[in-house]
Amino acid sequence: MRHMDQTIKDFGEQWLKYSDNEGYYGSLELFSDILSPFIKPEQLRNCSVAEIGSGTGRIVNMLLESGATHVIALEPSDSFEVLFQNIKQPEKVTCLKITGDQLPAYGDLDYIFSIGVLHHIPDPAPVVEAAFRALRLGGHFLVWLYGKEGNGLYLALTQPLRILTKRLPHFMLSFFVEIMYWPLLLYIKFCHWLPLPLRGYMLSVLEKMPPKKRRLIIYDQLNPSYAKYYTQSEAEKLLLDGGFVNIQTYHRHGYSWTVIGTKQ
């Protein structure tokens, strides 16, 4: 509980500092990449959907842009106001300031998404169970998680660093981010020529981000109190234990797991 509350507090502060969804970070092109290969944005047309852990609302806007008729957006942190302000078609959105396990059991949603959230929750099982109850029969739950596979070197370097950085106040952490930003740019350049670790992610995602969002991504790695990196079997088990069937996984850009399951 301590970890969960602290993580929510960390994100509340983070999103007040990095509140916009500019450029590739908030684009339908990125959404297509996140959903691939399981769902195409156009499949969401006329669907009722929910997102668990909406942050600044970039995924909510992507869902609206894809044609969803109604979006339920859950965000428990103090960034709730930012989320509300960023939403482009508020008449189609219900914002709830609650944690994922408290998602009401609507029983009629077509899709539920949780992008980059469950790996920050120490006990995500009640969230998966709540998603199961909120879907209609035949509805799908898609989650995106940090992966253990493909991140070996990255984790060896950053996990010891995180012991310090997750405790730093914003002004010190943002200074630290600035120091790391320039070597990261150089690393991205080298990825064009060399088969370096995380090359796929660097070239397909990070390089396309505006500079401010690259800084946010570094900050987002170093700030949250709790972050778990999932193996493929742990990622599958998460949905399996929640009652989902037809579970499929995809090793997105070789560093993360996209997992989808169906309620039957």
Ligand SMILES: C[S@@+](CC[C@H](N)C(=O)[O-])C[C@H]1O[C@@H](n2cnc3c(N)ncnc32)[C@H](O)[C@@H]1O
């Ligand atoms: C990395 S952000 C992802 C935001 C958004 N999905 C996106 O991709 O832009 C994780 C979000 O999950 C929220 N969160 C943390 N714990 C949560 C919980 N128990 N239930 C729901 N959301 C939670 C955080 O407040 C944060 O906004």
